[in-house]
Amino acid sequence: MLPNLALWLAALGAALGPVVDAARVPVTGVRTNPGSAVPLRLNINDMQAKGGPGWDLFLLAYKQMYEMSPTDQLSFYQIAGIHGKPYVEWNDAGGRQSDGWEGYCPHGEKNFLPWHRPYLALFEFGTWDSQRRPQIYHCPAPYSYPNSANSNLRSRPYKQWTYDALTRSRSFDEFASPEGGGVGIEQIHNAVHWDGSCGGQFLALDFTAFDPLFMMHHCNADRLWAYWTAMNPSSAVFSGSYEGGARFATPSGTTITPDSPLEPFFQTNGQFHTSRTAANIRNFGYTYEGLEYWSKSEGQMRSDAVRLVNRLYSPNGVSVAGMLSAKKPQTRYFVQLELDMAEVPRPCQVQVLVADKFAGSMVVMQQPGRGIMKGGFPIDNAVKEAGLSKLGREEAIAKIKAALKVKIVKGDDESIPIESVSSFKWELEDITYTPAAGAEGLPKFTNPNKHALKVSG
Structure with missing residues (x-):
């Protein structure tokens, strides 16, 4: 085609x-x-x-x-x-x-x-x-x-x-x-x-x-x-x-x-x-x-x-019952990624895993061919599946950091060593999330904290 x-x-x-x-x-x-x-x-x-x-x-x-x-x-x-x-x-x-x-x-x-x-x-x-x-x-x-x-x-x-x-x-x-x-x-x-x-x-x-x-x-x-x-x-x-x-x-x-x-x-x-x-x-x-x-x-x-x-x-919907049941503040987790696009084959994906299970990825398109690309996404579902979401904040952060892995995958599913991309950096972010209190309200994101992660596959 x-x-x-x-x-x-x-x-x-x-x-x-x-x-x-x-x-x-x-x-x-x-x-x-x-x-x-x-x-x-x-x-x-x-x-x-x-x-x-x-x-x-x-x-x-x-x-x-x-x-x-x-x-x-x-x-x-x-x-x-x-x-x-x-x-x-x-x-x-x-x-x-x-x-x-x-x-x-x-x-x-x-x-x-x-x-x-x-x-x-x-x-x-x-x-x-x-x-x-x-x-x-x-x-x-x-x-x-x-x-x-x-x-x-x-x-x-x-x-x-x-x-x-x-x-x-x-x-x-x-x-x-x-x-x-x-x-x-x-x-x-x-x-x-x-x-x-x-x-x-x-x-x-x-x-x-x-x-x-x-x-x-x-x-x-x-x-x-x-x-x-x-x-x-x-x-x-x-x-x-x-x-x-x-x-x-x-x-x-x-x-x-x-x-x-x-x-x-x-x-x-x-x-x-x-x-x-x-x-x-x-x-x-x-x-x-x-x-x-x-x-x-x-x-x-x-x-x-x-x-x-x-x-x-909204993951909680807009019903009154749904809003009220979910309005309690909770901790959410994101990963933040950064790399120089000239250092990777394009297109490709930067995949993140928690406890060896797929948590999300950042897609690097064919263009632009150079410059720093930054991206981020939540890993809440993967954290929950790994049994880490109900831990205290400090304990959860330590165990999530230990469970995180990253790899770069080309369109043909071939992986390239993450260590070969010298510009790559990533962080774990925890943030307090308060869901919207009603159909015309918005959630609040407060108290963000970022934690540097080691670069290893």
Whole structure:
């Protein structure tokens, strides 16, 4: 499947580059009258289950888009090719400036979520919430897919990860990436690419946008960002600046700010979209359940977003009995990981084990190819299975540290010695966790303590 696609892309990219219609396409999403209702972006499984004219029209539109000429800028081929290969200019947005990765998409950067919002508006797909329904359907791939993919998806506590990302993060930077501790949305995104990969295409960044799961998966990441923004309106996007990685129109080391261009996506005024213009879904003519902004105040949207997040992702549910029974403070355990991406074969997983049982992993994607990657995730389930959760805090920490192991695993399941990665560091974190006291409350994370761990497999 993947080799054939690679040959097709290479041939079409070489042949079509000079003849693509170069008229600039502004990315606006669905246009409606100011103050009026806009369409809700729906869960793909709910759309299919409901059926009817809406589902039929969706399938017909997707089929028509797929069958458009590859020279049309709004064809499936052209839009999917923006992300990675065939590495050609799109939308008359300017020539190649990259000194490394030559796709347009930024990976491992703070503008990861903002860049994808106008990209998704070009396609306008439904969402696939892998946290609620960790299952994919048959694909013409070898071996045991989709059973192995479904097993992979069920092996991670995606629901807990999502809840932690939405409730523990204190800033957009922490929410969008795992650098601030805990779990970030891009880390969850990376893991789904690994677990749901159908024969490898969904995991290969050069080709991933050609996989039918891609747009649905990223629409869900966008959806979680929208809920984060409703819950934290003053932290809708990153602040400050950083040195970006290489992309088609951007050389590595470029200073990136919230006002930097998100090539190749133009606004109607002829200027590029930026992270600031992408931060508000009102600019793109859609919304999600609970975020009907034309009829709600900012406070109402925050309350509705919190209530929805608790209902869908809280491990304790939102019933009064469930909330009251779980409101007692408890100790939770996380691991925090760090390494230089240039030192490991990519893609790969950094797997953590407790008492020789899988506790979780951090996926290192193909891109970016260099720089420090940080990640973290809870290991509460593994600690409980090892019989360590009911011990006193100090005794539990000592025994968890002794029971922890780590290894790096490539896509073919081959392990590499952790000692060979000189940049690798990891810590155990214990933190006091107080569950939300009600459907409109949020949990509290207090008194965090980190403990350095020895590097050994």
